[in-house]
Amino acid sequence: MIKSDLKYTKDHEWVKVEGNKARIGISHHAQEAMGDVVFVELPEVGDEISQHDSFGTVESVKAVSDVYAPVSGKVVEINEALLDSPELINSDPYGEGWMIVIEVEDEGQLESLLSAEEYEAFLKEAE
């Protein structure tokens, strides 16, 4: 399941551009591949993160996966609900399962993200 109004990375994060902010989570494909998510680690509000750096981890019963920042910027919001209910990433990866909101430093970086069509093609290729 891929949502057409979002952008994606090859590391399976999604980005929703909201003005100068970017809401970030992991894709439906990523959560499905991981299985039951049982633990999430997030940065703190105010943290500065750089594009491609790991900003948190998502752990399933069996595996630990890093989540990488699609763009650089300051963390302005984190989804605290995930700390108690990490399973939201499985049940609603594009909605309640969002992870953080970043204030985008360089809007040019958004250009490097994949469109829904490009991400879909990327997934097909990886199969």
Add this chain to the structure above:
Amino acid sequence: MTELKKTPLNEVHRALGAKMVDFGGWDMPVQYSGILEEHKAVRTKAGLFDVSHMGEIRVKGPDALKLVQKLITNDASKLSINQIQYAVFCLPSGGTVDDLLVYKVADDEYLLVVNASNTDKDYAWVAQHKDGYNVEIVNESADTAQIAIQGPYAEQILQGLTSTDLSAIKNYWFTYGQVDGVDCLISRTGYTGEDGFEIYCPPDKAVQLWNKMLSAGGDNILPCGLGARDTLRFEAKMPLYGHELGEDVTPLEAGLGRFVVLEKEDFIGKDALVAQKAAGIPRKVVGFEMIERGIARAGYPVKKDGQQIGHVTTGSFSPTLEKNLGLAILDTKYAEIGETITVEIRNKDVKAQIVRTPFYKREAK
């Protein structure tokens, strides 16, 4: 790359939509619907596992008991016919070759059930020590399929497919009987901490029995993969070779002292284990609960006051207790219940506390 080995149920797993993984050279299902759901099914209803990859080694002949006694830490002379015992093969150093179940088939015949990834090593180990013993050793692994049905509903579901009175089989005993018309060995054993049975059958009957048990269980059974098998055995503190046990870990360190009968006549590793016990067991496998946020994973360092005192052997979210728990092998000095330790999780020290194990124990009937 060598091709992965497949059990007779391989295609059934794929048809059920299982996620498959390489497990010690075997192409095995790690999960079907999801590890948490499968785990819960086994604790509350029933789960079905393909364990055909396990190894079966038969030791037969007038000296069968003598050879088995030389190879294992437990005392097989205590077994009655149709009884089963958990035991360990040790190296002369006391380190663990493998853990296994010993089935007493007859006074001159034993069936050793060993870990899948160790089967060839174990067979070679047994064969290597048979000189001077009047025995025949047969590796029956390829000719045996094995299905485990586990959980509080296991007996009820299986009873519908057999005329053998399952209630008469005690824990760690076995019998022969027909399941759905197929001649099987039925044992009341398992690796989940629940009541249940392991059914040994010819490989060409495995699909039939698997499908029958699933349909007989209806809504009360789920096919379960290795993922749930691991979280279930972990909660029950059953050791997993390569984690709590290995060639560098003795069964005494792993907390398996009650399966090591040092009073018994000579067995391989006895001298080392007697010496280790006399000198004080240096390390111990303990259970811990995370106090701060984080999941400990196998291999993570465990520290006390900044010094490493051991490492995590298994760590996971516990689906039944809904806590982040772990097993670790620690310097005995720090292995006391209640002791606070830290687990280094991705370069960060996270607090945990040593707690009593098993984490989960089913209520007696």
